[in-house]
Amino acid sequence: MARYNFGQGVADFVVTPTDGIWAVAPDTPITFWTEPVEGTAYTDLLSEGGIPVTSIASDEYGQIPRFAGPTGVTGMWADAGGPSRAWVEAHGALPTHFGVYVPPGWGTVWKAQRAASGLARIVVAGDSLSQGYFASDLTNSSWVGLVRQALQTQYGDGGSGFYSTSRSSAVMSASAGALAAWEANNSIATLTGTWTLGALNFGPGITFIQAAAAATATFQVSGSIVKIFNISGAAPRAGFTYTIDGGAAVPVPVTIGPTGVQVTTVTGLTEGEHTVTIGWDGAVSEILYLVGVAGENTAGVVVDNLARAGSRSSHWANGNILNSPYNGGTGYPADLVICSLGLNDAANAVTGADWSANMGTYLRAVRAAHDGETDILLLLHHIGDYGSTAGAAAYHTYAAQFQSLAAAYGAATVNLWAQGRNSWDYWNGLGYWGDGTTPGPAGTDLVHASDAGHAYIASQVLPILTS
Known part of the structure; x- marks a missing residue:
């Protein structure tokens, strides 16, 4: 459970009567309680700087400074030494601790x-x-x-969200044991052929990998919508194919023109997991620049x-x-x-x-x-x-x-x-x-x-x- 913020609100001042006139009370210690009379003191408080304290003092202007109450407590009875206690409430469910x-x-x-x-x-x-x-x-x-x-x-x-090609052996420098464990549970892409890391930080995830001959990259995603991201641009440039859950390969041409992020969207899938395989599909020396695959629902x-x-x-x-x-x-x-x-x-x-x-x-x-x-x-x-x-x-x-x-x-x-x-x-x-x-x-x-x-x-x- 979270701690909640108290103090520093428009009503958070300590006042005291002086010669019949009410004025603010600076530097006054305040304790906090479970009940308006007697009860148990709350001592698990945190100052604005995150320091554990058992009480809070008003500042030089009489205002109660910002502090965090005990875990899960949204209201307390404040006692500044007067004849009665006042109820104070948290400003909202804003988690705050050191x-x-x-x-x-x-x-x-x-x-x-x-x-x-x-x-x-x-x-x-x-x-x-x-x-x-x-x-x-x-x-x-x-x-x-x-x-x-x-x-x-x-x-x-x-949905599972974006699956960047940075999660692949073409990019990651982790140990062989780590890469093998992650590939076994599908948390990195499975690659075949030759993929290399692109030199520029383009697209979602600031990463793309590239292939200039037969190669595949397989991703495990979930969602009723699959999106495939690649870098388009000047010719020559390879297209790609995609297969979903072992289905027929669907060819996709890459847009020729200014460099950009091309997105291919596949809809109408079930909301569960899907295996998406992207394959290089080009002529000799044509390069495919692959950014990643995403799984989403609506x-x-x-x-x-x-x-x-x-x-x-x-x-x-x-x-x-x-x-x-x-x-x-x-x-x-x-x-x-x-x-x-x-x-x-x-x-x-x-x-x-x-x-x-x-x-x-x-x-x-x-x-x-x-x-x-x-x-x-x-x-x-x-x-x-x-x-x-x-x-x-x-x-x-x-x-x-x-x-x-x-x-x-x-x-x-x-x-x-x-x-x-x-x-x-x-x-x-x-x-x-x-x-x-x-x-x-x-x-x-x-x-x-x-x-x-x-x-x-x-x-x-x-x-x-x-x-």
Whole structure:
């Protein structure tokens, strides 16, 4: 259950009579109780800075500052030492505890859309930890997968979402053991022939793979609608075929002209799982540029995990119309964008100024869609011991700018590095680090999470999205 915010409202002042005139009472301690008379004191409070306290003091102007009440409590009796207690209510179901902040009024777009009759879309922009390393199943056991399943249980199944080609052996640099485990449970694409990673960060998921001869890529998705994304452009360019659940191959020509993202949509399927195989279909030396496949339904919540292992903030903010706009912006808009970038920036000594500038470029592209009506959640992952001392020093500068960036864009925040005490050892003792050879169980990876670690991350994100 979540904690709720109290204080700092228009009526949240302590007053006292002086010579028959009521005035505000600064610096007055306030305790909180279960009953208007006697009862039990609430002592599990958190100050605005997330520090555990047993009482709250009014500020120099007599106002009760913002604080978090006990878990699940939405109203309390306040006692400032006068003859009677006053009832105070939480401002709303805004989860807040150490490392988590949700601004008042946040989430109006997302909350309205998740309650509507159509499709509510979440886009996740991130790196390997958001892609799911080292969960046992990238689709279902990663923190993104756990959040998706919980939201779909509560608000309806909008389909499996976007399946990027970055989830394939042509792109991922994980161990052979990890790749084999993920391919066995269909959480990475199965490739035949020769596919190589494209050089540009185009399309949803900032990734495409390319083939110049017979090759296939097979994806497991769910939904009544399947969408296939490829990069079109100047000739010569190969077309492709698609088969669904072993059916007949359907040829698709690639549009010749300016470079763009071509989308092929297949409707009328059942809402269950489907196996989609894309095959190269061209003449010698003609190249197919494949971005990914998506499964969707017409209603419910769909979560598009566009994260790519190894990506830095600059990869999401290079100014090309096929880059940021297709990752939560005008080309591929969302109701909510969750952005978690910085781990690889720190490991590559990207300055705090450059990281902040890249993040701003990406977030402005997000806000360019829907006349700015896209909610944003910023997630600062635990860096563990990734990049060693230099990486932590760089990450420190990002963390220092994290809240300022959130304030500039009205974003909610989850700071997992702070929650993890900025300590690899602390999370190691909890079994939150993963095993790079055998995904799922606890291990000693420097930055990637186990199933338990991913479950913890999901537990910090989900209450914000369901409040």
